Amino acid sequence: MVAIVKLLAALSFFLVAQAFPAAEDFSLVSRSKLTTGPGSMCSTKKFDIVKLFPADLNGHGGPPIDSPVAKYPTFVTLSVGYQNYSCLDNGTWFGIGAVTQLFDISCIPQNTIQNFTTLVSKYWEAAGPGVSPQEVIDLAGASAFSMGIHYWIPSPLDPTNPLAINAIWDFRQQRMQTDVNVKRAWVLSAGDGKVPAPTNGTFDAPWNDSYRLSINGTEQGGLAAQIYRINSNDGNTPPGTCTPGIPQKQVKSTLNFWFYGGDWAHTIF
Ligand SMILES: *[C@@H]1O[C@H](CO)[C@@H](O)[C@H](O)[C@H]1NC(C)=O
Numbered sequence: 001m002v003a004i005v006k007l008l009a010a011l012s013f014f015l016v017a018q019a020f021p022a023a024e025d026f027s028l029v030s031r032s033k034l035t036t037g038p039g040s041m042c043s044t045k046k047f048d049i050v051k052l053f054p055a056d057l058n059g060h061g062g063p064p065i066d067s068p069v070a071k072y073p074t075f076v077t078l079s080v081g082y083q084n085y086s087c088l089d090n091g092t093w094f095g096i097g098a099v100t101q102l103f104d105i106s107c108i109p110q111n112t113i114q115n116f117t118t119l120v121s122k123y124w125e126a127a128g129p130g131v132s133p134q135e136v137i138d139l140a141g142a143s144a145f146s147m148g149i150h151y152w153i154p155s156p157l158d159p160t161n162p163l164a165i166n167a168i169w170d171f172r173q174q175r176m177q178t179d180v181n182v183k184r185a186w187v188l189s190a191g192d193g194k195v196p197a198p199t200n201g202t203f204d205a206p207w208n209d210s211y212r213l214s215i216n217g218t219e220q221g222g223l224a225a226q227i228y229r230i231n232s233n234d235g236n237t238p239p240g241t242c243t244p245g246i247p248q249k250q251v252k253s254t255l256n257f258w259f260y261g262g263d264w265a266h267t268i269f
Pocket residue numbers: 088090092163
């Protein structure tokens with residue numbers, strides 16, 4: 001539990017500033033001082049995701065990651081939780097979903113985001129098996145930086161296939177709870193690019209991008225048009241084969257989701 005409290009404390013400006021001298025460069029224009037709505041807490045105009053991509057990001061296999069659909073991200077978040085894997089009858093691990101908690105990290109300078117994410121990962125990995133994701137979520141829900149949750153649902157495009165799932169990011173219960181547009185504060189996506197993590201492609205979840213789904217012409221939520229998964233720490237498919245019938249594996253995961261476009265793009269400042 002101590003490690004979890006540290007994890008949440010790590011999100012405070014104070015500790016970030018201590019951990020990273022460059023944090024003095026923070027653009028501390030807090031959204032709470034503005035009246036234009038519940039977008040990111042700090043300016044996202046300092047972010048350029050492409051600068052975080054190694055030049056050869058798309059050169060190591062996997063469908064390539066696209067360029068962003070907008071100049072600036074609408075939201076930049078930290079994701080802490082689990083990615084779940086099940087052992088299929090043919091002895092391979094298969095990703096069956098994830099449950100993660102999302103935090104606003106728009107106040108952290110771009111050049112420290114990767115190290116900050118790794119720092120949080122160290123707290124989360126050290127939290128011990130006694131700490132349930134629900135406890136993390138409950139504690140996190142009390143944090144001012146709390147944005148929402150990320151989880152998966154059976155694919156509405158392929159409902160009879162038990163292995164077909166799509167990811168959702170949902171800010172309705174947290175950041176957007178009192179927003180007039182709360183009903184659209186979620187997005188259901190389908191994957192696009194997916195490349196090995198440049199840090200450690202074996203253990204860290206692939207970096208990827210996905211796009212909002214439209215089903216029969218209806219946009220599946222308004223939170224974003226495009227979502228990137230980057231700066232992953234751990235969370236990848238367990239290496240090797242598995243024995244069919246063994247319990248599902250929950251792999252801890254700490255990473256960033258960056259959101260582009262969507263209904264809140266006009267709040268970018
Ligand atoms: C195991 O089955 C899954 C689901 O049908 C399939 O995607 C995967 O390629 C299979 N792996 C092997 C090694 O056959």
